[in-house]
Amino acid sequence: MKLHWSPKSPYVRKVMVVAHETGLVERLERVRSVAAMLEPNDRLMRDNPLSKIPTLVLDDGTTLFDSVVICEYLNDLAGASLFPEAGAAKWRALRWHAFGDGLLDALILWRNERDRPDASRSERLMNAFERKTIASLHWLDEEAQALQSAPFGIGHVALGCALGYLDFRFDSLGWRTHAPRLAGWGEAVHARPSFASTVPTLAG
Incomplete structure (x- = not known):
């Protein structure tokens, strides 16, 4: 493939x-x-x-x-089990998956706007993306215990990648200060070999 x-x-x-x-x-x-x-x-x-x-x-x-x-x-x-097949576990995993992708969509649009020349950059749009991101972090902080308790699945993958993108492109935001419980969960997820082997880089 x-x-x-x-x-x-x-x-x-x-x-x-x-x-x-x-x-x-x-x-x-x-x-x-x-x-x-x-x-x-x-x-x-x-x-x-x-x-x-x-x-x-x-x-x-x-x-x-x-x-x-x-x-x-x-x-x-x-034949893996990252996507639960039915019931509450399925909808919980898909919910987290969709939220992780939605957060990534917002972050990428925010970065694209941030990288525009000053004269054409919309501060109103920049502020809107920042508000959405911080609100998302607060929401995820409330989900941290459920994330920790649930079996590792596709929702964890998506959210872990979103947090990794925050570290990669928005380090100055200091997202951990907005979501201290989520930060603990994120540290554990990023220690998994699958995440440690795929840290984003500007090289390559």
Whole structure:
């Protein structure tokens, strides 16, 4: 299987964490692919016309996207249990998964706005993203005990990657001061080999 990959993307990190957790990482051929918003990647677009990563190309040529679908595919391929099949555990995991992805969406939009030239940057939009992020951290802090008690699953993967992206791109926010209980949970999650092996980097 071929994975269009970047060491900077939190959505790619989700896939790589799942690949490590399911024992499938050695089956992935990683192809370094740049997916800049303003510069579509012609090579990537041959597999995904949206020019987005992660994109997974199966051995039969079928392409899968986005991270939600790829993670579930790898889970099923390995016969793993990161996606609970039914009941309250399923909806709790999917709820956390959706929240982690939603937080990442907001953070990426915030970073894109932050990186615009001063003259075209919207301070109102920047403030809105900051408010949403801090409110999300407070909400997650209330979820910390439930996260710690629940079996490790896809919700933990998504939220762990969101916190890792905060460390990578928003270190100055000091998110741990807004969510001290979540910080303890995050430290434990990031100590897992799957997370320790996928720390985002500007190199590569």
